[in-house]
Amino acid sequence: MVPHAPASLLVRNGALSVRLADEVARFSLRLAPADTGQAAAAFGGPLPARIGAMSQSNGRTALQLGPDEWQILAPPGDVDALSAAFAALPVPHSLVDISHREVGIVVEGAAATLALRSAIAFDLEAMAVGTGCRTLFDKAQILLIREAADRFRIEVWRSFADHVWGLLRAASREIDLDL
Amino acid sequence: MLLIRCPYCEAERPEVEFVYAGEAHITRPTNPSALSDEAWKDHLFTRTNPRGRHFERWRHLHGCGRFFNAVRDTVSDRFALTYKAGLPRPTDAEIEAANAPAAQTPATNAPAAQNQEARS
Ligand SMILES: [Zn+2]
Numbered sequence: 001m002v003p004h005a006p007a008s009l010l011v012r013n014g015a016l017s018v019r020l021a022d023e024v025a026r027f028s029l030r031l032a033p034a035d036t037g038q039a040a041a042a043f044g045g046p047l048p049a050r051i052g053a054m055s056q057s058n059g060r061t062a063l064q065l066g067p068d069e070w071q072i073l074a075p076p077g078d079v080d081a082l083s084a085a086f087a088a089l090p091v092p093h094s095l096v097d098i099s100h101r102e103v104g105i106v107v108e109g110a111a112a113t114l115a116l117r118s119a120i121a122f123d124l125e126a127m128a129v130g131t132g133c134r135t136l137f138d139k140a141q142i143l144l145i146r147e148a149a150d151r152f153r154i155e156v157w158r159s160f161a162d163h164v165w166g167l168l169r170a171a172s173r174e175i176d177l178d179l
Numbered sequence: 180m181l182l183i184r185c186p187y188c189e190a191e192r193p194e195v196e197f198v199y200a201g202e203a204h205i206t207r208p209t210n211p212s213a214l215s216d217e218a219w220k221d222h223l224f225t226r227t228n229p230r231g232r233h234f235e236r237w238r239h240l241h242g243c244g245r246f247f248n249a250v251r252d253t254v255s256d257r258f259a260l261t262y263k264a265g266l267p268r269p270t271d272a273e274i275e276a277a278n279a280p281a282a283q284t285p286a287t288n289a290p291a292a293q294n295q296e297a298r299s
Binding site: 050052065069121122133134135136 | 180194242244
């Protein structure tokens with residue numbers, strides 16, 4: 001996991017909790033937009049059709065990142081079933097298991113947007129619940145998903161995770177001390 | 180920080196997510212061998228470098244990853260319009276329309292372009 005990270009960061013007044021997310025399986029899916037209809041059978045439900053949109057099915061979540069790019073998060077035990085389903089897909093595509101490339105960090109609480117704003121340059125208040133995007137956290141590329149009004153999930157490459165965690169720890173400390 | 184509208188994400192995103200990628204609408208000669216050294220040099224190295232309105236390529240590197248085109252003023256740094264790769268160079272009228280105060284549907288929502296790094 002993140003080398004120097006404790007299990008979680010908790011701000012005293014309960015306004016913010018930062019913790020590592022449970023293990024998940026992750027896949028990068030590349031597919032022609034015209035073929036998403038056929039891919040829905042492999043995914044187990046419709047894929048999102050707009051960049052930033054998400055869809056869920058059988059515990060699997062798909063987030064559209066680009067015109068022909070999706071990231072899929074799934075339960076760890078689902079790797080073989082999901083891989084097999086896409087292997088049977090007759091249209092050209094690429095499905096790559098990137099489960100161990102990234103770690104998930106959950107940022108939750110009334111001060112979640114305040115903490116994230118310390119290193120994210122766009123308007124987080126305007127981000128709709130149930131959407132996600134690739135962006136930068138300080139200088140590290142992340143995926144940001146807004147799971148609820150006050151809960152965000154960061155997906156970040158392992159080599160950048162310590163950096164992101166350190167910045168979140170600093171932001172948490174400032175929020176804790178009401179600076 | 181500048182906000183740049185990505186025509187694929189259909190959203191205003193911060194400048195740090197993007198990289199600049201040179202002048203747009205430069206067509207590669209179909210038969211470079213037929214060109215004189217002078218003409219080939221011009222294709223490779225000579226750009227318009229205007230003071231004012233510039234048609235240029237950008238890439239939403241830390242976002243959807245796509246190349247697209249933009250109309251930017253090189254003096255004020257103001258983006259007048261962004262549009263998908265492969266679409267023709269917008270006319271003055273289209274650029275003015277996109278910047279009229281009431282403009283709600285800029286040409287960025289124009290019909291689908293090919294998903295390729297086309298320059299025309
Ligand atoms: Zn984009």
